[in-house]
Amino acid sequence: MHTSSASPVASPFATDDPVLSLIGNTPMVAYPGVENERVLCKMESMNPTGSMKDRIAMGILTEAVRTQNIDTVVEASSGNTAGAVALVANRLGLRCILTCPEGSSRQKFGYMKAFGAEVHECPRVSSDDPNHYRATAQRLAEENDGFLMNQYYNQSNPGVHAQWTGPEVWAQAGDRMTHLVCAMGTGGLISGTARHVKEQAAEAGRPVTVVGVDAECSNIATAFYDEPERPYDTSVEGLGKGGKLPTMWFEYIDEMRRVTDDEAFDQARRAARENGMLIGPSAGAALKIACDISQSDPAATVVTIICDGGDQYFDTLFGV
Known part of the structure; x- marks a missing residue:
């Protein structure tokens, strides 16, 4: 599996913290299931808590600490x-209060609890x-004079x-x-x-098609x-929404494609069993379209x- 050799991109949220400095500069690898390195995978699963969400937690909270002097x-x-959020708050010395629906993934609860968050x-x-x-x-934000990160509406997302x-994507590919x-x-x-990517592609004089x-x-x-x-109904965590959110900038997206739950789960399973790449089901949905x-x-x-x-x-993927 070929890994991109592009030079690291300096983080706009650079830190001396030994844990937070691990966020970002994730590798880009060629997907083994497609010949000639024609599908390249940016491995955000390599971030400390295993997802690209480390980036928005890091970016939004470091900026809020700097500009608003928050403590919760x-x-x-x-x-x-x-x-x-639990990880970044831990490293920044912030009190962290998280709310989630009953029955949420115990794995996700593990991250929250491990880093000392108060979970409701x-x-x-x-x-x-x-x-x-x-x-x-x-x-709870109002009662505790806390900073509500609000990923669904915050334009910093x-x-x-x-x-x-x-x-990083542009530097690598x-x-x-x-x-x-x-x-x-x-x-x-x-x-x-x-x-x-669109801005850089325009300067380079060639198009890049963006597919949601x-x-x-x-x-x-x-x-x-x-x-x-x-009616909104999906079993793939983190995929889809009941409607458009302010954090969706449609002007930079060229087309949208839909994937069934079965297709997403099947692609994630095949990525692991056939190609040794362990990915989540929403990533499976994206990989399916990339392969198509x-x-x-x-x-x-x-x-x-x-x-x-x-x-x-x-x-959910392997019945373990």
């Missing part, structure tokens, strides 16, 4: 963001219920990727990349990364194509971002 951070998350498990109720985990986070992930493919949850990763990957029963693609909404593009266009070199690793999904 609050966030609502049932997924990778919770562990990332909330009932699974409709989003307009005052006991919903996002409403609870808002209330895509902003961090525009400053950090995008430059800008001379070869014809397509950028990312799974969409909050949309921050693809939006920020795509903005930088949505769940089949989700409303990101329906919003993008101005289609009627559909490569198969249909032999001239394409597709970069896809592996947003997290499969070790956090052993139960």
Whole structure:
């Protein structure tokens, strides 16, 4: 598996902390399931808590400490963001309060607890219920004079990727990349990364096509194509949303493709069993589309971002 030899890109959030300095500059490797290195995988699973969410936690919280002198951070998350916030808060000396729905992944709880976060498990109720985990986070932030990170609305979510992930992707593959493919949850990763890539590609005088990957029963693609909404229902954690969020910058995305739950899980399993690459199911969804593009266009070199690793999904992927 070939690994990119591009020089490291200086982080805009440089730190002397020995743990936080491990975030970013993740490798880009050729996917063994496609010949001639035509699908390149940016391995965000190599970050300390195993996902690209370490970047937004690092970027948003270091900036908040610098500019707002915060001492408490609050966030609502049932997924990778919770562990990332817990880690960064631990290293920055911040009190960390996290809210999540009942039944969230025990692996994700492990990250929260390991790094000393206060975890509030909330009932699974409709989003307009005052006991919903996002409403609870808002209330706890007010009661504790805390900084609500708010990844679903904070423009620093895509902003961090525009400053950090995008430059790394361009440095590693800008001379070869014809397509950028990312799974969409909050949309921050693809939006920020795509903005930088599009700007650099325009200066280089050649196009890069940006493809967002949505769940089949989700409303990101329906919003993008101005289609009627559909009931939101997916088993792939971190993929899809009930509607468009402010962190989705559609102006930098060229097209949207949908993936079924079965396709996402199947691609993640095959990546591990056939090619030794352990990835999460949302990364499986993106990899499926990257492989589809490569198969249909032999001239394409597709970069896809592996947003997290499969070790956090052993139960759902392999029944362990």
